[in-house]
Amino acid sequence: MRTSDRGAMRVAFQGEPGAFSEAAAIQLLGDAITTVPRATFDAAFRAIEEGAADALLVPVENTLAGSVVRVYDLLLESDLGIVAETILPIEHHLIACPGATLENIRSVASHPMALAQCERFFSSHSGLKRVPAEDTAGSVREVLSRGDKSCAAIAGRRAAVHYHGVILAENLQDNAENFTRFVLLLPEEEAAAWVSPEARKTSLAMRLAHRPGALLASLEPFAKHGVNLLKIESRPIHGRPWEYQFFIDVEAGDVAWLDRALAEVRQATSELRVLGRYIAASR
DSSP states (O other): OOGGGGGGOEEEEESOTTOHHHHHHHHHHOTTSEEEEESSHHHHHHTTTTTSOSEEEEEEEETTTEEOHHHHHHHHHSSEEEEEEEEEEOOOEEEEOTTOOGGGOOEEEEOHHHHHTTHHHHHHTTTOEEEEOSOHHHHHHHHHHHTOTTEEEEEOHHHHHHHTOEEEEOOOOSOSOOEEEEEEEEEHHHHGGGOOTTOOEEEEEEEEOSSTTHHHHHHHHHHHTTOEEEEEEEEEOTTSTTOEEEEEEEEOSSHHHHHHHHHHHHHHEEEEEEEEEEOOOOO
16 A cells, blocks of 8 residues: 555554544544454454455553553564554543433443553542443443443543543543553555655564573664664563563664664574564654
8 A cells, every 4th residue: 555545544453433542543544544443453463364454553552551462472473564653642531321420320331451540530439330341442332322321431532422422520540641552554565665764763573592692692783883772572482481572662863773783683583573664653
């Protein structure tokens, strides 16, 4: 897909219509895209291959909950590359049926993580029953479909708009610094058309060679060539106990610096994959 076709893209995401992932896709690409909801991350990663979508928008980390490990596992198994990122503030709202009041609410449904991020609200409303659900937006859909004014859900503003619910209380999240980073994925053969001259951020996946000092040897070239190490995280390699895959984000002022660093990194690793080069998002 040409970069000029971005507005006509079909973008798959995990969740139901109104989910935070859908809001992130529209924040990144605009209202002209067609969003394609999928029930699970596995189903979302199949959407391009099945012809249902042109691209995939997935969360990779949250400032409170950390990395979304299933997404990293699926990314490694795929032939998709990162072409862009966006950071979405996670704002939780109490959403109910039209005509409902906060005083009459008896139960609140949402994803367990969303419920856990609103402890202050539940502490001040100790009579409310928490109802775990698979999806924030899905919990809103369920509440509105039943029409029960004693039930509410916690989700983002987009879910309230999509399902025609009313917001009874805003910004329930305990921590104002609650952000999720999302990345846009495309087949690797199409990703090159998206790389901008202004792109400075690169995501990598590497496995170390089995020799002493391999981790140090794999990281030293970044400092040597002026490449800033933004993030490093390890994940177990399935089927190979006590061996680890490292995910690294770096920033280079000049792509030539990065190329020189990677040439040396390859000598210290058994496997190195560039997951994508793109413009870093700002919150």
